[in-house]
Amino acid sequence: MTNLDILKEKYFFMPDATRGAVRYLTTKQLEETGTEAIVTNTLHLLIHPGPDVIQQLGGIKKMMGWKGIVFTDSGGFQLFSLLHSKKWKGKVSENGATFKSPKEGNTYELTPESSIDIQMKIGSDVLVTLDDCRDTGLSRADAEKSVERTLKWAVRCKERFNNEYGGTKKTGKLLTCVVQGSNYLDLRAYCAKELSKIGFDGYNFGGYVIDKDGELVVDEMSAVIENVPKDTIRYAMGVGKPEDIVKASKIGYNLFDTVLVTRNARHGTLYTSQGVVRIKNSEMALDQAPVDRECNCECCRNYTRAYLHHMLKNGEATALTLLTIHNLTFYQTLIKGLTLL
């Protein structure tokens, strides 16, 4: 059994392996970036390949050949981004959500209980309670509703985890919750306190982490940290740009994930010790330097900016792999350099 207590003792950056794979990386390449934990997604894995299939295959870790830590995000964020925004057909109610997958048309139900069941079948190490995630700029009334629902669902998740599976004692797994409250500091504090009364292994900052100007919502994040027990996981979900991870770490968060690392790599925005480098820009065409002179990843050890520029602009998938390796290595190096804990 993996020693999960380490999650409370140091900083981690988790790349998103939404469907059970960090896009364009093999599990070996993923390990070589210094990654120790990943996040997979309950809702995506529910649809494909389905929790029963994963269970029959021995769980996500066996499927992936991954020896590190696996988080499962509960699907709360997807209920927001796909259902509330009406990109998918479905509805969210007090009991949970029902929705149709747009490709196959199958109907699914995601409730606090089923979310836990699915996460158990996936075989994750750290589960996340289903939450009612909303957009920023929410009205007070809607924010209150979201908090109340998130609290009720958290209770139901914990009961399911304990009653059905025997909790951490029996499973060795951890259960973390999500704090909502939008931009209302008192609601954030209230939600954090109430969740603390219930008791979880970790308290995750949920909702949107940047405001409309792209600034990290540090006040909201602080309001949560101040009302949560010490010696727990403090996961800033969706954070963020390198400078925002540094900011969040100073507030007291120790665990991060963001799609920016891998998505931006694919889109040609690279993080380096000298700042952002846009590899697709024309000035890179003859640049024989590595992406980052201070980086020792496979990409920077072996390839020039010019070569990567050429490959990415011309659709060679190898570039997506190499650039993802670089960005993720940069993040893991950054996270290992954080020393406040």
Add this chain to the structure above:
RNA sequence: GCAGAGGUGGCGGAGCGGUCAAACGCAUCGGACUGUAAAUCCGACUCCUUCGGGAUACACUGGUUCAAAUCCAGUCCUCUGCA
């Protein structure tokens, strides 16, 4: 050499009298991306501009018209059938 089709912005390709600085695609040049429906999306792409506009533009040269990428004549090129 007869017959037919055609020459449009970096390329492909619409338009066939005015609302055309010219659809759409590609290429090019920027930008965005924050618990991933994303190898995606957005913008720019003749020149100048005090951002209101202004000046040149649809092979070339003339012409018809208030008005031409669009109609007419000639010139130069290209492609396809027949010899």
